[in-house]
Amino acid sequence: MPKTLPHPPQPGLYLVAGPPGGGKTHWIREQLLTHPQGSAYGSPSQSGFCLDLAYLESQTPIQTIDAAQLVEVAYWAQQRPVYLELGFHVDLAALPSFPEVVPCSRIAILPPGVALSEWHSWADDLVVGMGPMVPQLPNQVQKSSLTGEVFDPASLDVVWHELTHGAYGRVQRAKGLFNLADGSTFWFSFNAGQPSHFEELPRPRCLTGRPAGLSGIEVMGWDVDAGAIAASLTASCLSDELLHHHQAQLRDAQEPVATLSESIL
């Protein structure tokens, strides 16, 4: 029998799992926003960078837990709510056990209408998420860091359309954090069968040099041609010369124009 989650979240360990695109990160974001001070987040199944973490960090201040800190997770969970997001590919039966002293909730975020899945038998709590249930889980996860890259918006629009309409293979889930030529940063999110979601992140606009914040793309699907995606993305990025020229124009447009009287004085 599922237990009721405490609200607002209490200190403890919250293991969050579910199929791709079901709304795991979205649910964690909602929890973090109700308890903005002192929550912690980690995504131990992610190798390398974590786009979800970068997205959550842009939404609210959070304490992050990296792989090296996982051994201390029990200690952290006694002090604050700790959310560990588990990718769809994680073997739930192989998860380590945590000390009895740490309250631990296993939460499955599942698309509406799912009656039976491996997550049902694993979870303490079932949360209705979003999107359709995937009959078959993706067998490929492609990740590429794009940190420092700046995109021509018209080109990125084309690549995203191609990516989400099957040009580079069958894509179930795609997300990306992209820096655009006007200095803004956008979050792109796609679930098969649904329209893409685009959201500008509240990061300071970068009008000088290359942006340092994490950006990248993650694609889950079948027979995904990572090389072709990389080629299209590469062709969509601004060169140093073009970026410098573009940023100079943006800075000029921002500078207040001196009035005639000011100029005379």
Added chain:
Amino acid sequence: MKIAVLSCIHGNFEALNAVLRDLDHQGAEEIYCLGDLVGYGPHPNAVVEMIRSLDIPTCQGCWDEDIVEGLNACECSYPSLLAEARGKLAHEWTNARIHEEVRDYLAQLPLTLKRDDLCFAHGSPQNQHEYLMPEMNAFAALERVLAVDARILFCGHTHVPYVRTLEAGTMTVRLHHTPDQREQAFTTPLRRIVNVGSVGEPRHGRPNATYVIYDTDGDQITLREVEYDYEKTCAAIIDQGLPPIFAWRLAQGLEFAERADDPSHVCER
């Protein structure tokens, strides 16, 4: 008499053959071609040889000019960095494979063709690269038709077919720097711009080829959409070493590289 007008074949031999069969079936007695025989598609030489063998009067398209003169695109040719990269790749591929006699043929093609009060041009009578978009300012559009003394201007280049009727056009010309600042107004009879779409690289959401039949007897314009074995062209694109994304876009009825969408842009080539 039925006149078939086709444009923008872009090296798609399968599509050209299907259109030639269809226009024959429709009873077209004359054929005009508005250029862009080459570029993006896998069979540029075969397409040109077919057009030549049938002795079809043909204008020079922007791709035909580029393959002769070298790339010298205005910003309107490439609305994005990605489109530019793909366009250059296609240009280099075509340039490396085109036969010299084909290049010579493309070089001597005229900018416009006239048949009585019908004018045929690729982009506009002024420039192969200029887009006559359906939303283009009516005055500018009328000027393009009047400049060549035509009743109907047939064009291509946008790959999206349309018929635009310019009715009851009134133009007022004021002459400055003359003692009486004379003003002269005149009206023009109905004029039309007909975009015939694209045979080999459609952009209307389906892979089918499009062209137009103009019936001089009833002054009727009919847009034809012709199904063909586009998968054969897609396979040839990949076999010939062109980017697979070109094949995917063709199958979707999307242009290989997107074109400009700004109807107010004046081409600076």
